[in-house]
Each structure stands twice: as structure tokens, then as C-alpha cells.
Amino acid sequence: MLDITLLRKDLAAAVAGLEKRKKNQPFLDVHAFTALEAERKILQTRTEELQARRNVLNKQIGPLKAKGESAAAETQALMTEVNALKAEQETQSARLDAIQPELHALLLAVPNLPHESVPLGEDESGNVEVRRWAPNGGAGAGATPLAFAPKDHVDLGAPLGLDFEMGVKLAGSRFSVLKGPIARLHRALAQFMIDLQTERHGYTECYVPYIVNAESLRGTGQLPKFEGDLFAAKKGGQDGEPVPDTQALYLIPTSEVPLTNFVRDEVVPESQLPIKLTAHSPCFRSEAGSAGRDTRGMIRQHQFDKVEMVQITHPSQSYEALEAMTTHAEAVLQALELPYRVVLLCTGDMGFGSTKTYDLEVWLPAQDTYREISSVSNCEAFQARRLQARFKNAQGKNELVHTLNGSGLAVGRALVAVLENHQNADGSIRIPVALRPYLRGAETLSA
Template sequence: MLDITLLRKDLPSVVARLESRKKNQPYLDVARFSALEAERKQLQTRTEEIQARRNALNKQIGPLKAKGESVDALMAEVNALKAEMESSAVRLDALQPELQTLLLAVPNLPHESVPQGEDEAGNVEVRRWSPQGGEGGNAPQLGFTPRDHVELGEPLGLDFEMGVKLAGSRFTVMKGAIARLHRALAQFMIDLQTGQHGYTECYVPYIVNGETLRGTGQLPKFEGDLFAAKKGGQDGEPVPDLSALYLIPTSEVPLTNFVRDTVVPESQLPIRLTAHTPCFRSEAGSAGRDTRGMIRQHQFDKVEMVQIVHPEKSYDTLEEMTRHAEAVLQALELPYRVVLLCTGDMGFGSSKTYDLEVWIPAQATYREISSVSNCEAFQARRLQARFKNAQGKNELLHTLNGSGLAVGRALVAVLENHQQADGSIAIPKALRPYLGNQAVLRA
């Protein structure tokens, strides 16, 4: 959530920065905000006037009473002023949630280093890497016509038909060798982030309440992208009240909420957290996109990285976390590129985002496998997540999050980039300890 003082001091500047995100998208009802702010100022000014008048009257009443003079008129005015002040207080209390509702729908402001652009066409490539060429290297050619991950994976136990049977479209079942490879990828990622990069491994609920989702920005604006839990019960069991609970779209949500309504000692910063969880997304608005295979699923696994840091360190941390995600791709010997997202392509809560895009040979293109974002104080303001600074004052923290990595898309990339002409999969050296030192995966 934005700092309301920014809007009060320079509303046109804030609106201009918001409009740089996507043209013709009303992020803020400026007329409504201005009207509420004008009313708030008027009520506060009038309240101060009333309080000053009441104080002046009370000073007069005492001496007049001591002289035996009538104070009925003055008392009547005091009582009238009291009633007016109480009425103003009620309206002021009602204004706060109205302003809060407006602000909850407003995205974060882009950092000054973010390139201007309306959509992904405005994104800027920062660097690319390949196993053969290192940084700056282009994706290698396989030397034969590549098969896609569906054709490669089905003989190994990738079962899309069973996923549809059990749940519907965009769900997948994995059995045997492919399930083991998927598990190995997740274990490798979590071990790398904890063992090399200092993250604390966490186990978190896969279902959370609305307050938790509001804290990180998914609610109220993106409720349509969530899977809501429903009331249920059978065989005489009590019906649980799940009406306000949701499946997590990413473990960023519970991990970042660890510091909700908390004042963290500065000595405990930075806080580095990671978790391997399933993620659940309705993919609202994605009809017809990536219908083949595992690129866009309703349920997928991800290893998430979250850092909670001192505000002065957050942009250095963004670069650090991007390198942490890159380390996974490099260890898996996967060609990728790093892209700085433009203003029109960034997520709701982000001030600056890097996307990591892995090479997918069958599509002959790079596809997103990780986003690493600095949210500055945007989430912390919603969460009331603070730390006690060197001067002993409470200050808002900065929060960052990133995928380290999306496991399903990493599986796709490993299958396609490490395929051999006979359809077998050469297992990257970093993964072999998780697969009994197996070097090749065959049907």
C-alpha cells in the first residue's frame, strides 16, 4: 500500500507515476480520493476550531460561576460544540476505511530505474548465460529436431489425461521416473538456497486467511485469481467454516506474513526465508494460452525466496536474490536470460522486477521461470511490519520475493535442454546425487 502522505503532498506526481504502468487503466479514483481528502481536512480543521472554542468557554465558565453569574448560555454552546465534535469524530472514523479501500486497489510506484513501457515489448534484456558460453552465451543448438516436454515426458510417466480425469484441465499427474525427477529438482533447489545462500527452510500452511492475502497484496484486487476454500462436510462430520480461506498462490504469502504486526530488532535483519510448496492459481484471463503441457497449470510446485531487510539494503538485496535464482539455472546447465521488466509489465506490489527466462528448445524461445521483485515498503505498510532503527524509532521494513525456482517449468527445461536424439534425458551433474547417481533417464 502506498504512503498516503505521498498522495497528499503531490497527487499529480503520484498519478503520473501510476499511469506509467499501463495507459488508460484507472489505478486510483482521483476524484473520489480528492473529495474524501477535502472532507477529512475540513472535519479536522473544524474539530480543531471546536476544541479551541470549548477551551476558551471552559475558561470563562469557572470565574463566572464563582461570581454567581449565569452560565446557561455558555453551557448550551459547550454542549452543542461537544455534539458537533462527536459527530465529526464519527464521520472521520468512517472516512478512514473509505480511504483505505481506495488505497488497497492502488499498485506500487515503479522505481526510477525501471524502463518505461506499456507491455512486455518494453522489457530490457540485462544479460544471458549458457552452459557453453557462460555470461553472454547464446542458447546452444541440439543438432537435431527437438521434441517438446510432452513427447519426452509421457514415456517417463507424465500423465496429462489422468490429471484431467482427476481434476480437470491444467492439472497433471506424474508417476515413476518423472515424479522422482520432479522431487529431485525441488530437493536440489531447497538445499542450494539453504546451504549456499543462507535461507531458513520453512514449512507453511497451504491455505491461509484473507488477512494474510491482504498483507501481501493479493486481496482485494486479485481475488479472481485465487482458489477459495468452500464449506463442506460429510458422514456426520462437523462442517468447518472455510468461507474466508484460500489456497496459497505462492509461499511468498505466508512467508512474508511472518513479520505482520511485528517490530523486528534491527540486529535480526536481514531475514531470509525459503519454502517448497505447491501453488494454486485459477489463471483467470489466460484462456487459450499455453494449453499444451506444463507451462501454465492450476497447481504447480515452487521453491520461494523471501527476504525482509533494512530499507537501505533492499536494492542490493534485489541483485543478490536474482543471482541466487540464477545459481539454480547455472547448476542445472540451463541457458537463460535476465530481463528487467518495464513499468507496464510489473506485478502489482513491485517497485522493480527481474524476470529469469529459461530457453525452451521446442518453442525456440525463452520462457519465464522466476520473477524476483523488490516491493520496498508496499507490503510492509499493509502488514504493519516494522523494525526499530538506530535512533530507537519504528520504521517500515522492505520486503522482497523471488522464485528459486518454479519446479514444473524447471522440469520442462531439463527435459527439453538435456534431451538426446533417442529421447533419453541426460541428467545434470548437480541432480545426480538426488537420483541415485543416475546419469541418464530412459523410459
């Protein structure tokens, strides 16, 4: 959530920053905000005037009461005026209290402002490639074509136990079942990623709930704007009554949500920063805005696994942490010997809560293109303001932390990339060296 003080001090500058994201898309109802702010100022001024007048009159009433009958009429007149002022003040205060949630609701729908270093652009065509890497050439190298016509992961996976028909039978479209060799490979990838992030990069491994309350999702920005992308976990009320919104539960779209909420309503000692957390979890997304996209295979599923990285940092260290977290995700791809590139997202392609984002895109031979496998974002204080996540600074004052999140990596997409990049002509899969200890030393995977 944006700082309301920023909007009050320079609304035009804030609107200009928001307009960098996508043209012709009103992120803030400026008219409603301006009207509420104007009313708030009038009410606040009036309530202060009323309180000041009451204070003056109350000081006069005491001495008049002491005079007894001689000042009874004057005393009564002042008391009548005080009561009228009190009634008006209560009315004004009630409206002032009602305006605050209205302003808050407006701000909950407003995305973060892009960092000054983010390139301008309408959509993904405005993204800027930062670097690329390939196993044989290292930094700057592109992917080397296979010596034979590559199969895609669907054809490669089927003999290894990738079963989309069973997924449809059990749950519907965009679900899959993994059995036998491919299930072991999927598990090995997740274990490898968690070990790398904890042992090499110092993250604390966590096990988190896969179902969270609405407050947790509001804190990280999924609610209220993206409710259509979530799976609600229905919970029956007593005697068939509907469950209040305050008790609504949702399947997590990413473990970023529970991990970041660790610091909700907390004041963290500055000495504990940065807090570095990671978790392997399933993620559940309805993909409401992706109808017709990536319907073949595992690229876009309603349920997929991901190893998430979250950092809670001092504001002065968040951009250094963003660069470090990007290399932490890159380390997984390099260890798996997968060609990839790093892309800086433009203003029109960034996520709702992000102020700056790097995407990692892995090479998929069968598609002859790079596809996103990780996003690493700095949200600055945007989530922390919603979460009221703070630390006590050197001056002893509470200050908002900065939050960052990134995939380290999406397990299903890593599985796709391993299958396609390490396929042999006979359909078997060469297992990357770093992954072999997790598969009992096996060098290849075959049916």
C-alpha cells in the first residue's frame, strides 16, 4: 500500500508514477480520493474547532457555578451550548471515523510505484535483457541447439510417468499426475533447491500452512484486487450459516504469503535484519486471466510446487538484497546446467506490489524460446505498510521494513527445462551432476 502522506503532499507526482505502469488504466480513483480528502480536512478542522470551543466554555462554567443563583441562567446557557457542541462533535467524529476505511479501501487497490531504474514500457516487449548464461559458454552465452529434433516435455514425460489424463479425471483441466521416475525427479528437484538455498545462501527452511486467512492475503497484496485468481477453501458455518468474510480461508498462491506474514504486526529488532526465509510448498492459482494460454503441458497449472525465497530487510539494504536474491535463483539454474537469461521488467509488465522485478527465463528447446521460471521482486515498504511490519531503528523509532520475494525456483517449470534441455535422442534424460545425489547416483532417467 502506498504511503497516504505521499498522495496528500504531491498527488500529481504519485499519479504520474502510476501512469508509467499502463496507460488508460486508472489505478487510483483520483476524484473519489480528492473528495474524501477534502471532506476529511473539513471535518478534522471542524472537530478541532468544536473541541477548542468546548474547552473554553467548560473553563467558564466552573466559576459561574460557584456564584450560585445569581449566575444560574448564564450557567445554563453555556451548558446548553456545550451539549450542542458535543453532539455536533460526535456527529463529525463519526463521519471522520467512517472516512478512514473508505480511504484505506481506495489505497488497497493501488499498485506500487516503479523504481526510477525500471524501464518504461507497455508490456513484455518493453522488458530489457540484462544478461544470459549457458553451461558451455558461461555468462553471455546463448543456448546451444540440440543435435536432433527436440521433443517437448509432454512427449518426453509420458513414458516416465507424466499423466495428464489422470489429472483431468481426478480434478479437471490444468492438473497433472506424476508417477514413478518423473515423480522422483520432481521430488529430487525440490530437495536440491531447498538444500542449495539453506546451505549456500543462508535461508531458514520453513514449513507453512497451505491455507491462509484473508488478512494474510491482504497483507501481501493478493486481496482484494486478485481474489479471482485465488481458490477459496470453503468452510461451513454453524447451522448452515455462511462464514463471515473475516473467517474466509484460501489456498496459498505462493508460500510468499505465509512467509512474509511472519512479521505482520511485529516490531523486529534491527539486529535481526535481514530475515531470510525459504519454503517448498504447493501453490494454487485459478489462472483466471490465462484462458487459452499454455493449455498443453505443465507450464501453466492450477497446482504446482515452488521453492520460495523471502527477505525482510532494512530499507537501506533492499536493493542490494534484490541483486543477491536474483543470483540465488540463478545459482539453481547454473547447477542444473540450464541455459537462461535475466530480464528487467518494464513498468507495464511488473507485478502489483513490486517496485522493481527481475525475471529469470529458462531456455526450452522444444518451444525454441525462453520462458519465465522465476520472478524476484523488491516491494520496498508496500507490503510492510499493509502488514504493519516494522523494526526499531537506531533512534529508537519504529520504521517500516522492506520485503522481497522470489522463486528459487518453480519446480514444475524446472522439471520441464531439465527434460527438454537434457534429453537424449532415445528419449532418456541425462541427469545433471548436481542432482544425482538426490537420485541415488543415477546418471540417466528412462522408462
